[in-house]
Amino acid sequence: MKLSSKDLLGLENISADEISFILEIAKDMKKIVNSSMKKVNYLHGRSVVTLFYENSTRTRVSFELAAKYMGAQAVNVSVASSSVAKGETLIDTGKTLEAMGTDIVIIRHHQSGAPHLLAKNISASVINAGDGMHEHPTQALLDMMTIKEFFGTLSGLKVAIIGDIYHSRVARSNIIGLTKMGAQVNLYAPSTLLPAGIEKLGARVFTNIDDTVADCDVVMGLRVQLERQKKCLFPTINEYARFFGINPENIKKAKKNALWMHPGPVNRGVEMTSTIIDADNSVINKQVTNGVAVRMALLYLLTGREEL
């Protein structure tokens, strides 16, 4: 099997079979991440560039390490100190990188659709590392990998996603990906942070945390940006934590073996209490490890490999 596109722009346009395939390959890649000899040569001679127009630690480092573990040349473009600051367009920047022999461009951009624009204009592969409020497909893939690792399947599972759905590309990619894989997604957020028509993506919207998590296999918190209170989306951090934060009390109706997840970085005590973040059921750090594995799998598949 091969991926149908040269790029990974979102989970919207890839099939359930492709998702399963990526997750299968990622399982093998994880063995490399967990070994003491983290170097293979599948991407020997290939070059990978990370082009981040937005701040990031974990995603950028995760991609860079994934590329290096696979034996590729990995270069990080720091947008603030690049010719982008001199006014170069995204397409020109992409063509310049391609002219230097770049095989894969990994892009994060504050505008929704930027990776798609880039992908249309260069023949190198483009991976979306987060575009605006649109998609963050590798995060959803690593989340699905983590869930599948524990339950063996995604089909038939119930996943609660709680927090700022409106601004979250993680939520959108997860809703699309999880429903595609046969899971049920329950949502809860301040009503000001629920985007219009979200239930039409196949998710169910609830009016309190207790009902949202009832019978769920996974409870996922989302980062709330603290400056959103200035925009009248919620009154204070205090009130947010009180009514929309996940704590041991309001999570009781979830299944006993349910997983607690969070894409990070976490505001401890706001979207989740420390008792949840540090609990045995919390897989937040496993998500990070799986992030490297999923990205290795994607780099591998997008450079034209079919199977290991």
Next chain:
Amino acid sequence: MRILIINGKVTYNGIVERTNVLIDEGIVLSTKAAADIEADKVIDAGGLYVLPGLVDAHCHLRDPGYEYKEDIISGTKSAARGGFTSIACMPNTNPAVDNAAVVRYIIEKSQKEGYVNVYPIGAITKGLEGNELSEMGIMREAGIVAVSDDGKPVMNSDVMKKALIYAGQFGLPVISHCEDLNLTDNGSMNEGLTSTILGLRGIPSASEDVMVSREIILSEYTNVPIHIAHVSTKVSVELIRQAKNRGIKITAETCPHYFTLTEELAGIIIPMPK
């Protein structure tokens, strides 16, 4: 305890009747009781009206902060005197009712020292400034029954939209003081011949009408109820009537002076009717 009120005037279905009312443990058992029926306490109404406790959903107790104007004791006393047993008080105090501590202060003080039931209304925005939402959820747990920035409008339509969506999630009705401050332009009385003669800056009726229209549109858009406070213009009444007919969740109130007095009574000597 059984209470018998004799010689009272009772209105029922538009008919005023001189009769006796029998009440047991707060429940009206009969409005046509015999005058000699057994009771623990007999009150002679002496021909006065007998009414259930009235409710005023729009009061100002001015407490905390402006106790020199009114306080919880004087405000609840005058409510009781006028037949009102439950009142809701507006949050434009100092500090404003925009946090649970002030809500608890009002509830505790009125329970200890007040004369009627007091239901605080919380602020829509912090400090009634129209910029950031107040802690509506936490205040609701403390006992508020609605939110309002009464005394001021929420001028920014986006803030009002989000406030409605947020308040709706907590089941809190929103009460709007409808006034477009740009149209009001520091005016101090109704715009017209009287304002011209007195040399006072007039407030156009459009100042109220524009905001009533906005609230109707936002209520329909968010599906959250809005109560329009102190309606005073003809156009507002028509707009509200149309909105109600269309099934939008709009309610309204007015004040006695708006339908009993006109600005012609205003003068340099007696300025209040303005």
